Amino acid sequence: MTFSICVRETYETDDGETHDRFGVAVTTRLPGVGALCPFVSDDGAVATQSLVNVDLGERGLAYVEDGLAVDDALEALLNADDGAAQRQVHGVDRERTFAFSGDDCVGWFGHEERDHFTVAGNMLTDGGVLEATADRYAETAVHETTDPSSGPGAVRDDVETDPLAQRLIDALAAGDVVGGDKREELTIQSAAVVVETTEDHDWEPPYNDLRVDASETPLEDLQATYDRAVAGYEETLAKYADAFEADSLDAVDG
Template identity: 55%
Template sequence: MTFSLCVREPYQDADDSRQYRFGVAVTTRLPGVGALCPFVSEAGAVAVQSHVSETLGERTLSYLDDGLAIDDAVEALLNADDNRRNRQVHGVDTEGSVVFTGSQCNDHAGHRDTGQCTVAGNLLTDEAVLDATASTYESDAFGEAPLAERLVDALAAGIEAGGDKRESLSVGSAALKVVTTEEQGYRRFYNDLRVDASETPVADLRTTYEAALLGYEQSLDEYATADEIESLGPE
């Protein structure tokens, strides 16, 4: 698995109530990463990589949903994990963050933690990938663009800085997920996207995002004042 970022963005809604956006984005030089690595709910966001574990990701979210802090949740799960030396786990909840890189993760492996954003990667060209990913997100944190777009920007910066060092692997993948605690009238089509097999996965993720955003805007024009809006489903 390659590199990913998890993000927490608190904000005030129209009623001046505290809300949160949580997001995860990931890319790797293997197909299908969107089915394995990113996990997000209204309680937080987490990525599990290097040796992936859907169970570990799902149980972390379950603990967060039950009110456990993310650092306590990840610590408890890793303490019971015989394969923790090969894991990378990082993420955010409403209050804090956690980063963990196991001792057996393949170089270059490392992580960054800014408090509201965590970044981790392995099999990277060097640590510049982590720095570029984190700094690009931080430079436009809480920006006007949707979080999904800014997550793609951060992944693209990591690719530009070197990305995954396994150049012999030509087919990769990328994915993003965003969830908000604020009740939405209907689904944002651009908040859950995957490119499962591509030679340019992050570039294709951007193209997919732009198409999904266009579809969202067109749906507003078509359905926003009609009864059919209900068929678009909840966020």
């Protein structure tokens, strides 16, 4: 029903601080995927799909936040799930990745784990959807690797990059272009992107948690929503920067 991407990026801010950020982006030919699939915190990211078991996302992420490795957390939950053969779940934490596709998922289905991100999908036109999604994200990934010469995924300190939410939307769009979800008879679709970071902001960017719940053009609408959210964020900071810095409405002019 779905294809999605879960990522972890380690990056350095201008003041020399090192932070982690996690994100999930997902789209499907059903409404409301943002309420069911993506689970993200500043400790990890999990996506649950196929015959969705929300518990895998909620409890899996909770276990990660409690210090359990993402693979141990999700494997334990799957082992206790009688419907595991129909599930698809994948995710990342600060050190590991995990991906699982049950044997009873509907084809085409599959998953892929790379250095610091995972992709998975089912009811797709073919495996090229995941390959295109993964490759598009890897082209612009910002992440420390043990071998910066290893190709996509190396640190890009000298290159201006878009925010992670934008790059995840781009990755979904690349997968959709080559086929996406194969059920063309279903016109109502949805998409979502969620990003969390260990970095503090005076006001959390609203473009890091966006959903299009029912649309015939979900990725186009998600991109348009993102663009408006970025513009609104910049306008808000320009008008209320003093209030945010002082954490006081007394600094608001008019």
